[in-house]
Amino acid sequence: NWKIPQDEIDKRRDLRNQQIFSIDPKYAKDLDDCLSCTKTESGNFLVGIHIADASYFVPYGSPLDLEARKRSTTFYFPNEKFPMLPLILSDNLCSLLENEDRLAVSIEVEITHHGEIVKTDFFRSVIRSQKHLDYETAQKLIENKMESLDYSVQALGDTVRMLYRVSTILRNKRFAEGALSMPSSRIRVKCDENNLITIHPEVSLDSNVMIEEYMLLANTLTANKLVQSIGRGVLVRSRKSPSHKKLATFMEQCKLVDIEIDITNNATIQNSLEALHQDMKDELTENAVANVASRAFNSATFECTDERTTIDSKEYHHCDLNVRFYGQFTSPIRRYSDLITHRQLIDVMEKKKQSITLQDMKHIARLCNWQRKQANAASRDADRLYMATLLNSTKKPQVEGIVVEVTSKKVKLLVPEYDQNKFVSFGRNCKTEWHSDDESFHFREPNSDRWLAVKLFTKVTVEIVPRLHNSLWGLDLCVLYPPRANQDLLVKQRETTTRETIREPKKSGKRK
Template identity: 30%
Template sequence: MLTTKSFIKKNKIGNVLKNIREHYLRNDIFCGFDICERCSPANSYLSSTHVNNCSLFLYNHYIILDTNVILDQMDILDENVIGNVIILHTVLQEVKNRSLPMYKRLRSVIENPSRHFYVFANDHHKDCYLPQEETELINDYNDRCIRKACLWYMEHIREARFVFITDDNANRQRALSENIISVSVKDYVTHLDKAQFLEDKLAKHDFHVKVDAEGLFPPHCSTFQIHNGIKESRLYQATYHASRDNYLEGFAMVDGFEDSILLQGRSGQNRAVDGDIVAIELLNQNEWVAPSEMILEDESIADTSLEDALKKEDELKTVTHKKKGDVKPTGRVVGIIRRKWRQYCGILQQDGSDTSVYQLFVPADKKIPKIRIETRQAAALRSQKIIVAIDSWPCHSRYPNGHFVRALGKIGDQSTENEVVLLEHDVPHNQFSEEVLSCLPKLPWIITDEDVEARVDLRHIDICSVDPPGCTDIDDALHCRPIDDGNLEVGVHIADVSHFIRPGTAIDLEAAKRATTVYLVNKRIDMVPELLSSNLCSLRGGEERFAFSCIWIMDKKANILHTRFHKSIIKSKKAMTYEEAQITIDDKNRNDSIALSLRNLNMLAKILKRRRLENGALVLASPEVKIQMDSETMDPIDVEVKKLFETNSMVEEFMLLANISVAEKILASFPDCAMLRRHPEPPSTNFEPLIKAGKHLGFDIRIDTGKNLAVSLDAAVRDDNPYFNTMLRILATRCMLQAIYFPSGMYQKNEFFHYGLAVPLYTHFTSPIRRYADIIVHRLLAVSIGADATYPDLLDKRKSNHLCQNLNYRNRMAQYAGRASIAFNTHLFFRGKIQDEEGYVLYIRKNAIQILIPKYGLECTLYLAQKGEKSAFFEYNEEDQNQSCGNIVLHAFDPVTVRLSLDSNNIQHEKFTLQLVSPYIEGFSVPPLNKPSRKQKLEDTGSKSPPEAKRKKKSRKH
């Protein structure tokens, strides 16, 4: 049956246009009940044996939900206690349109047979369909369709009882007037079995508690006001980012603005949560201020009173308004365009009362404010890491309101902390589904004659891999051999993962969603199942494997004479660690084919690296640490900075060269849809800390080109501080923007440039076991050489762009997750330890000094005063960026000795605390461990302390 509806409207020039919509209706759509004799039977998970135990009703019943119940109360619907739920197609589509994450969660529940959910296509059923009235709002229309479907079910299946759950009071009253049994979510849930636990999971948009202050935050603009303001350029759409160092500051990134907009204080941030899309009003230029140089991260953790918080905000305004030299564009949040709220991991505030139903939740992420929740399980949850969701943030409440979702496990337990790291960084880490595992090849897997015929057989070549110790997902292998004309044949052989992962399959979709393998200290979250990652795709020594080979003919000056690509079969002669490969190169008694191959590769790599650096490639630095774990207890037993060998650089150079060669090939074949990687040039404002630090120490850091920056960094060397240049490079690294994946058709060619590598074209080809981007590049390369067929999505630049956005996001989250795992295990290692360590000043702040401890790759804060107080010892020089105490002056990059210990008083946010050992300042510094203090020495000898002026040390010259 076909129903049509016509719409008459006029266009801009006055012509009348007729728009006809067609809607197909059927009378054979299954209702979902196996007892029904009128409908054509189909699959349905509704169950005649499942019982919904709600004491409001003395009979078993089926549930029909409205849209907002699903959007707001998905945490309740995830519970097994609720079943036999009919999801109307009208509701399902509205959920999909309004929240894709909620839609995906709902679909997973619907597809679980044990949950007994059923989707009924009411909008295509001839007895349930209702045409929308011309003046009817879409929400009213959907409500009317839902009630119509309820009435139809009541008439159609008279043997069953139905309950309509909605939190819309008006809709509920209309339903009751039509004799539809209807209740609110809260009324229904509080009368279920185990209601005392389920009530905690109810999303709450209004807390009936005393408000913190009248009008604590300014009201938000309406959607209409925001749209008009953006249209008239009075307001700007931006992404809000909270500061990690100062909870009273945030920043907004606006497209088209070179610099971020500073948002300061209560009114400036106005209830924005990190990641929200907000509407920003730019203040008049005479109201712009400078960012604070104070570190106030602890204030957001401690339970300070509202009066103290407001006082601190006023102090901050006074300080930053005085600084007019470094002002930034300053604005305030006037509205929320789209919330980016997610579920947050953390703990209940430890000093809360177990008898109170209202609790404060402290998120693990310091950028997220505390959340007020309602729970009846406070005593049990106090020792647990839990998950909480935000529901609302009224303007009269200091904290957002939220609800408890679930407990993760005991605080401090390693498996719990791993789970927190993965959840906080949105890392997909569920077990691979049966559908995904069914895509794997059956064992034993063998190479057939057909495979050999379709590939280039390189099993006779002496190929080897060089990787970190313990690596099982070996992506790449290398070879180098002399050829007849005195040149060298060099090969990079990459695991052919795309052979096993075909486009559109379940394993392909899962790999695309995960996007990357995530490495934690004692755990790896694979992008693809272990059978592939550690076995069939891993280029293990002595095993025959499929590869995708990039082979160059080079002269001995590393000039490329010819390049070819082909799918191949290889047999790696040996899987080596970086250290083993280095020993082989250095052992002059070793002259076998592998040793000669490695020496030639190393010789060529040095030439390639020198040439790259001459072209302006940057050598940056970041402290990377390695944590040694006890093999039995899996506790950290040592923390050390990773050792680097020449062979690390050797492998890196050939991976870079392969990526560049492949990028050139796929762009030539696919000018609009090649997946490339670009590294944008940072805005000049990003380099201000680097320039300022160099200037104070007598070095001119030039940033007009990447080449000049590289030259400046090379020249910045000090004989009295061997770590100085590394420190400067660490600072330069933090000025950089993130490199991103993109399809070539979405940018102009001059925007393809990779700033850090100083190359016009780059991609990722060399790690397909752990990066999905490389799988796409393999497919593009295979098509370009005729080794595989294309498919529509591969050539769709818009779909590729959407894929790249996910890849960039997942890659960033994987990096953060890895760092968080290292931080947690470093804390475990230092628990109960107190030791003196050599460090270097990294940043000078107004109330603190940030210090890098190279031995452990740690960056810690040495506070110079108690919170809210002025230092009694140090004087901050804003102009010269130093802290002085008498003749002792501390600048950036100065060496210091500090006492390092772990403060575990706040179990949610353990932190390292530092005390200054050297230079020694009487009354502030502490004596070296196991050495008597100056005061003790004087007491032992019976001497008196000399006058203050004589105790001051001479300042160091720079």
């Protein structure tokens, strides 16, 4: 029954009469963001990005804040979530629910038809979301397929299509300026209230891409605003450029299988990946190339800007996005880094002294890095547990995998259908050999004279086998003999003595 106090409304810009709405997963309850879009008198687009003002409910240094800092993020699992903030906040009072007055921090951006940003305005607001759209419904609006939709949803059609057009302009401009996007496939594991487990691929619609574009825009604009205003102590998300040596190794690996990748810069890598997509029409190989390429790139990390930082500094560059500063602002309900960014931005808007010290910011950056890794690992482990539980009671699936790494001893396979990326063994009774001339790994079927040769980007058929190890369920990959639909990989029988192989030398039992 909580209502926004009138004195708080008086301090903010009232946008409750504007056409504002959210686009999120169908059953999401922690709604961080809403959008709006109108035309200006000059014909430009005025895009509003409205983010939940969680900082209003979580004072800095309070017990609630300290607990949120310790958690740093919301943990998501197939059957439930462990929120960073109490549910009364994350799913209700902070959440930008449909037809409810809510507090927000808004960014209004005036954008030309060429994607140039004319003006940016940051302010605290009061909003009322007219509708919570899921991605599938938003996609129907984008495609103008509105026959089956309610009138209240159809009324948003023109605005959604306008937002989509602007996001496409921004996206094309971003890639023209050197941004990079690696193809990837993800799966979603769900367990409902009846303990029914389902596994299905995560499909990226135009509506998903549209929302992502506006979140990237808001995060970049906020980081630039803070760096310009306060310089030091800004929490940014940085991803260093890969070394030329690692990129050259990636290029040579691709050449071995007749895949050409130009590593001159981000734009040429992106063009090479797009050409690969057009030529091959093979999603599995595209994912494998991206997987191998990702090993050349550094992981993104949170960092805290120092006293020497200016808007022209390059040491916090995000190489994928090709921007000098990138922050996290758009998910304050479920990420502590975003909550911190809100506090810093509000201090700037209200011309107050920064409430968070530089020492605290450095500690928060380290903590957010650690907890992000923990959350990702926990989510992957939970997915594997539920997949193993499901497969343990069903017939073991046989699916296609692809080689993404070959060493003199083992082979790593990527199986996107079950989110598996791991080294596989070929069994104790399987004879194996490493060929240095073409960097291929040969193994022989048990009780057979036939050899199978695999190298980078070779496709093989694998069986997904649930296993119990140290009281924890997981998944193993078993290469089938003979591999289904892979007869072209069979190597003609020949004497082992004629093979040019590299064998590991036997280790002496003596200790030096």
